[in-house]
Amino acid sequence: MMLLDADIHQRWADDKAIVQYLPERYKDDGIVAPELLYRNPGGFLKQDEVSEGGGKPGSDTQKIVEDHLDKHDIDYGMFTGNSWFNLGALPNRDYANELARAYNEWLIDECLSVDERFLGSMYIAPKAPKKGAELIREYGSHPQIRQVMLPGGAEVPYGRPQYWPLYEAAEEMNLAIAIHPFSEGHGTSNPPTGAGHPNSYIEWHTLLGTYYMGQLTSMVTEGVFVEYPDLRLALIEGGYGWLPHFMWRLDKNWKGLRSQVPWLEKKPSHYIRKNVWFASQPIEEPEEPEQHNQILDMMHADEILIFASDYPHWDGDDPMWGLPPMEDEMERAVMYENAMELWDLPADPTDLN
Template sequence: MLLDADIHQRWSDDKAIVKYLPERYQDDGIVAPELLYRNPGGFLKQDEIPKNGGKPGSDIEKIVEDHLDRHDIDYGMFTGNSWFNLAALPNRDYANELARAYNEWLIEECLTVDERFLGSMYVAPKAPQKGAKLIREYGSHPQIRQVMLPGGAEVPYGRPQYWPLYEAAEEMNLAVAIHPFSEGHGTSNPPTGAGHPNSYIEWHTLLGTYYMGQLASIVTEGVLVEYPNLRFGFIEGGYGWLPHFMWRLDKNWKGLRSQAPWLEEKPSHYIRKNVWFASQPVEEPEKPEYHDQILEMMHADETLIFASDYPHWDGDDPMWGLPPMDEEMERAIKFENAMELWDLPANPSELN
């Protein structure tokens, strides 16, 4: 079986979202900060442009035919439009209403197309109490399996101000996913500890460092102690950095336990138990055997899930995206780990 953790569907026209906005925002439409860094090759596969026009990912039926059916995918997780940067908007109420409008569109016009689709509902991180209400409102839908947070935020995600979101997600048995969206633009912080990069190659290469900051915050602030059944997914931020990160955090914890007295186990224990990482972009070390070592060191049989990043041109094909590995490891990455992350039945027809 095969589960794809990252499928980017999008609307063909802003009207698809705007019609779900309250009247006071109808004239505003969708106003979201743009990514400051441009990929010279663009972001989308041009051979996925729908026959009737529009951008790749805007024809849900085409995603079924060209991706789910072609690759025999049992479940595909919708992660939405990568530039919908709700954490980078200064107006909390507007961002929350955009999240609600997106969730309505997701349920009404995307998830109904095929039972194999799963949905990542959106919230506005700056409005955590309102976001918690959205989680309880939409989280009971059987195909909604996770809450999406953008990678960039004003303060790290371990801070107690975000905990209402986590309480609601745990209550509704939803995972919380973090995906690159708003790093370095709008009201979010610079995307690196050194400040704003000069180019896309810097920005994209350093996404993993942003994830390190978020994960360190979530673990050391005690989120996974307060909410022991909460599950996190880190999507599209790489995974080769994880072994070093866990080693360093564990080492520092041994000498600095007084700064996180709520951690009864070493930090890597909580990561291996409660956090998963998506495979795209797949690491490409100098020698193939180095990748095997990365998988072993990060306990990939417990922590790694497959993601294609469809329909981005630099995504990973389900047939060829992963390097060769033993059958047990491949089964865990392509199926078993994601089943645990999203608490899924083996057959999509059993979701309802």
């Protein structure tokens, strides 16, 4: 069985790795980005993944090859980058855009070149959507770059037309759009919950799914997938147990309120099942195993769930043990078939073009 990992966090060992690609006017500034305000008491990284030179886990790309790809026989691994690189929370749009460009140069030169099995999530600055679209067209032709990363936190929801140049460019370049937790409640982003800023990490982490609900509702009801019917969206590290009741509620409201969204000729869940994929990490853990299988059935996981390890975070999921037992057909879909469709991948990485 093939195996694809949708969420591998690689990072640079030293800020100079990114700063070297910045234009002269920003090199003295280096990397200035708001960090996560909520601290996990256990930290975030697996300390047994520290490189021989003492580098932080994820900073040695060859170690990722040996300790993750080779160890678990992973056919493709998607780089999603450094979780504190909060480009969406910076007030200076031009600086954020240049940081995104620098990251993309580093990604191609220092990461994707290490192994043909690696795939890349290129970065853009959401507050500069027209410049972001230019970056997508500039870097999106690289055969290993398969998606565009957006932070979960934003000033306004992603369904707004101001972001549509990004979707137009992604659809044109046959790239997925991915949303991953970054910047929620940091810098210029809005509070990470509808109730405001939480007090602790346990609140922040528990409620990440609610941020995704807001972004997904916006993109569906504003008509993003009507305007760009071939756009593919991945929601990474926001859970998935909330999806069944979310689709039911949205469909029910559409039946009575469709006059507000006349462009949605089909019920909202149709667009979610056709255009949106959900990463498995963090795994839902109900009291009884059969309850998890019910979640999978209710969310149509055989169509839209993809495996993610969240490597090298200590609370990530091992490819062998992360997911509970599933029927063979469901397992094939989750472990590789759905991701192959999401990223439009050949069976053999050497065939990437």
